[in-house]
Amino acid sequence: MLPFPVHPFRPRLVDALRGYTRAQFAADAGAGVTVGIVALPLAMAFAIASGLKPEQGIFTAIIAGFLISALGGSNVQIGGPAGAFIVIVYGIVERYGLANLLISTMLAGVLLFALGFLRLGALVRYIPISIVIGFTNGIAVLIALSQVKDLLGLRIDKLPADFFSQIAVLAMHVHTLNPTALAIGLACLALVVVWPKSYAMPAAPATRLDRLRRHAAQVPGTVIALAGATAVVATFGLDVETIGSRFGGIPQALPSFELPSFSWTSAKQLVIPTVTIALLGAIESLLCARVADNMADIPRHDPNQELMAQGVANIVTPLFGGMPATGTIARTSTNVRSGARTPVAGLVHAATLLAVVLVAAPLAVHVPLAALAGILLFVAWNMGEWHEFARLKRFALTYRTTLVGTFLLTVIFDLTVAVEVGLILSCVFFIWRMSQLFRAEPLDDEALRRAAGEAAPPGVHVMGLYGSLFFGAVGKVEAIVEALPAGTRVLVLECQRLVQLDTTGLDALTQLLHALRKRGVALRLAAVNEQPRSLMHRSGFDALLDEGAVAPTLAEALQRARAPGRSA
The missing domain is CATH 3.30.750.24 (STAS domain)
Incomplete structure (x- = not known):
């Protein structure tokens, strides 16, 4: 018997399946298919923006998505690659290489599992909201900047990870702008922005336009934009960079199991990347689960069980070449709005992605990278809480300093430095405020x-x-x-x-x-x-x-x- 209390490993799926009905399965299955379709372009886009191959994002969405839903502590959370990891993963790959990214992700998984097992899930909530908003907005800026290359079709072999270096390289190659790529990217961005987002019918008698809007809203705008751009490029043979021209396409097969090479020498160098992945994964997943709890009449999530599931997912996924995974707000929100009420929807979402890979992988060779860049710009805009900058004058100097400082440090340096300094500032300001009391x-x-x-x-x-x-x-x-x-x-x-x-x-x-x-x-x-x-x-x-x-x-x-x- 352990000398300290630990959290029992009991996935929410076990309780959700008690008294499970056909009607519930129909609702969960419909939501799962919808979320699977939404996740496909995002998974590819997140992987490419992170400096990885598109299939690594898809495999992560399949494997991690399945494990997080099967073992997690939330009824509706959808796991997979997240936009918040783009900057972190890109920097790790640039500095340490792909093999060390896989090791760092697995070590982060161990740390996440330990946090949940030791009942430390609630500690993540103690991170001040000013720090969360600051680094979230900073990451959104970095994601948007990383997509300028593909949006403009610039001929750049590889972007550096540093903010100012990226700007300098983009400025040096702006003369290689591809107008066709820019037109495709902006068209996809505009389509995603204006595409209907609501499933609700108006209270007044529905017109033909209302019914058409409802049917259109059932198909995600990202899928329409991606499919349309792919069809145009394939039909007219436009001169733009595609998944096929850069990566050779997506394999029409399951990922193979492979142990990454491990050494203690490398592991000692990965302490900061490991803590960064674990911390960001914990914050993202638990914030996402809290948002989902407030969106529907479902049992509140178990933060410790959720962290243990995140840990298992991040331990297993790298064994198949995947990237870090966490709970994702956009896909979870889509899942809830589509009618999901149990983790079965997340399992169907993973199965949908797997079916797409096995059946339609050859079509990915025509997907233009400019279209994915346009979609990611929309993701970056939605990810940031920009209205908080306009509201800063309403709050105390300590809040403003922490938020803006974390934002600037995230953009200029990296997330680890930003969170460390932000926490130090928060502690100093807290001590100062308490001393004044x-x-x-x-x-x-x-x-x-x-x-x-x-x-x-x-x-x-x-x-x-x-x-x-x-x-x-x-x-x-x-x-x-x-x-x-x-x-x-x-x-x-x-x-x-x-x-x-x-x-x-x-x-x-x-x-x-x-x-x-x-x-x-x-x-x-x-x-x-x-x-x-x-x-x-x-x-x-x-x-x-x-x-x-x-x-x-x-x-x-x-x-x-x-x-x-x-x-x-």
């Missing part, structure tokens, strides 16, 4: 009469402590001695509103006690709450005080201060 204020006669029913005796000075006395606020305690009025013989600290005390704060009280004794002033404490009182007793601080120096109420502390022989 702590106060040590003198109580005048009127306040004392309200609290204790009497004024302070001559030579007795009363101060109230408010908030949390911790390491960030000890300076205010150290200033108490210098602020004492002349002739003070007893200092009473009223602690009724002192809600928390840490060891550094206790040390500050100890130093205050010694400084007061050097001046011949006695220290009294009144109305000490449970947590501070417990720490004072366990540390031996109460033994340093005079007998009767800790009173249960302020009134009794004042009475004791009046008593002769008990004031020093």
